[in-house]
Amino acid sequence: MNDFTSLQVSAGKPHPSKMDEENPNPPDSDLDLSFTSCASITTTTTDRTLSARSSLTRSSLCLSFNESRLSSTSTSTSTTIPNLHRRPHRKDDPHWSAIKTATNLSSDGTLHLRHLKLVRHLGTGDLGRVFLCRLRDNDHANFALKVVDRESLTTKKLSHVQTEAQILSTLDHPFLPTLYAHLQVSHYTCLLIDYCPNGDLHSLLRKQPSNRLTVQSVRFYVAEVLVALEYLHSLGVVYRDLKPENILIREDGHIMLSDFDLCFNADVEPKLETSSKNRKLSPIKTRRCGCFRHRQSEKVVTEFVAEPTTAFSRSCVGTHEYLAPELLTSAGHGNGVDWWAFGVLIYELLYGTTPFKGGSKESTLRNIASSRGVRFHFDQERENEEGMAEAKDLMERLLVKDPRKRLGCARGATDIKRHPFFKGIKWPLIRTYRPPEVRGAVVRKSRTYASHVTGVSSPRRRRCWWKRLSYYMMKYKGSKYNLNSNSNYYSYINSKSYPDIESESQNLN
Numbered sequence: 001m002n003d004f005t006s007l008q009v010s011a012g013k014p015h016p017s018k019m020d021e022e023n024p025n026p027p028d029s030d031l032d033l034s035f036t037s038c039a040s041i042t043t044t045t046t047d048r049t050l051s052a053r054s055s056l057t058r059s060s061l062c063l064s065f066n067e068s069r070l071s072s073t074s075t076s077t078s079t080t081i082p083n084l085h086r087r088p089h090r091k092d093d094p095h096w097s098a099i100k101t102a103t104n105l106s107s108d109g110t111l112h113l114r115h116l117k118l119v120r121h122l123g124t125g126d127l128g129r130v131f132l133c134r135l136r137d138n139d140h141a142n143f144a145l146k147v148v149d150r151e152s153l154t155t156k157k158l159s160h161v162q163t164e165a166q167i168l169s170t171l172d173h174p175f176l177p178t179l180y181a182h183l184q185v186s187h188y189t190c191l192l193i194d195y196c197p198n199g200d201l202h203s204l205l206r207k208q209p210s211n212r213l214t215v216q217s218v219r220f221y222v223a224e225v226l227v228a229l230e231y232l233h234s235l236g237v238v239y240r241d242l243k244p245e246n247i248l249i250r251e252d253g254h255i256m257l258s259d260f261d262l263c264f265n266a267d268v269e270p271k272l273e274t275s276s277k278n279r280k281l282s283p284i285k286t287r288r289c290g291c292f293r294h295r296q297s298e299k300v301v302t303e304f305v306a307e308p309t310t311a312f313s314r315s316c317v318g319t320h321e322y323l324a325p326e327l328l329t330s331a332g333h334g335n336g337v338d339w340w341a342f343g344v345l346i347y348e349l350l351y352g353t354t355p356f357k358g359g360s361k362e363s364t365l366r367n368i369a370s371s372r373g374v375r376f377h378f379d380q381e382r383e384n385e386e387g388m389a390e391a392k393d394l395m396e397r398l399l400v401k402d403p404r405k406r407l408g409c410a411r412g413a414t415d416i417k418r419h420p421f422f423k424g425i426k427w428p429l430i431r432t433y434r435p436p437e438v439r440g441a442v443v444r445k446s447r448t449y450a451s452h453v454t455g456v457s458s459p460r461r462r463r464c465w466w467k468r469l470s471y472y473m474m475k476y477k478g479s480k481y482n483l484n485s486n487s488n489y490y491s492y493i494n495s496k497s498y499p500d501i502e503s504e505s506q507n508l509n
Helices: 016-022 044-051 067-074 094-105 154-166 201-205 215-234 282-291 336-351 361-369 387-396 425-433 447-454 459-477 500-509
Strands: 061-064 116-124 129-135 142-149 183-186 187-194 247-249 254-257 270-280 297-305 315-320
Touching: 094 129, 116 142, 154 187, 201 247, 201 336, 215 254, 215 336, 215 387, 315 500, 336 387
Parallel strands: none
Antiparallel strands: 061 315, 116 129, 129 142, 142 187, 183 187, 247 254, 270 297
16 A cells, blocks of 8 residues: 555554544544654655655755854754644635644644645655645645654754754745644654745756756846845844755745754844935936936935844854855854855856865865865856856855855845845845746746736736826826836836836835
8 A cells, every 4th residue: 555645554454444434533643654764764766756856966964063062052942832833914825724624623723644645755854754745635735744753863863853843933934934833743743834846946957958047047046045044044043054955946936945954043133224325316306406407315225134143153064065164164153154155056056066066075175165266167158148247246255265254244135135146126026026937847827926027917918008007107297208018037117217216116125
């Protein structure tokens, strides 16, 4: 019998259908989860075929320096994590609706493993196995169930499981996973999270020509990763395991970070920083100013900064090709390791390899620890691609060996967003941008999504909409505006024709 069809299969027990007739709500302790144990499973052809992680993926490592001196900070505290993690603002989401229906039918109003059915195995990680699952009597909502066998893990890895569950329970962001339920059954820990049908960015990258993406596609993905890292850092969470394998692609084409077992928490003090700078007046305002047309106005900019600059750890964790130089010493590291890894990520997506990769792991680590700066592969076709010069400049600023001089270490994503590589991105609207067309990614098109991007669903109606808008703008403004449709992922309005709207958009950022 296929172990992936039910959680209630165990040797010497009645058939599931007969068990359900006798006891419609069997206790979770009767469930046989032995097939989820990594130690007791022999990998089958089916597992290899369905696995989301290939043999080419890079595993994460975990070492520690001078742990005895950090015993007071490295010991994880036991925190009670609730069974369900409701998100009131997502009450209309079909996944929450399905879970609400299941919990309403439950005798104690909580979700149990007996409410789930496994569909297939997705992959195996360092801590456990991941399965595609659905709620019983509901085949329209897919979830990912991460099952961890605590008896097969060391004390150190058990602390990582607790850390991941605790961090997941606090996340509420479109580019980060939602923890729908945290289940404890016998010696198993089960985390019910979002399912991403398009796999991870590492697998997607291997399907592209020369294992690399276009500059426009890279800008889309890393912009969303930047927003996700900004949110984590605002919570005081240092990620420490950024790599394409941990960036999943949702059904709608947007990204979702995964695997939070190597994170650590630090103190953070969010603050608003106000600065002023001179700006040129728009043509309309210049005409109104008359003789003061050459006068510049002062623009007051208020920025939100929440970066854990005091974060500190001595543990050496992460993937060797993405390790920051300060991670390779016993001097300790802080939030800068995420911004170093962010630069390595951009490099790999553009060039198909990491910047300091050598012939072996030892050679790669020596290249990272050396004083040699980042070098770029020369490709005439890639050099002429629009935005490549800005991308190189950003990588050079991120891949600085000294974390004190590295971009992002002082003010985090606030400074990185202002780099010319991200020019034109309206950060408050980033969720509504159209995902790039990438080979191997099947993006579900939504009517709601299309209305956010183009305003209407069909080209003909879109042209009519723009004509009506142009008519009203000329009628009430007395000016002639050039209204263009969305020409790329990041620009909704031609800034040259809309100086006032462009300035208002910058104020939102």
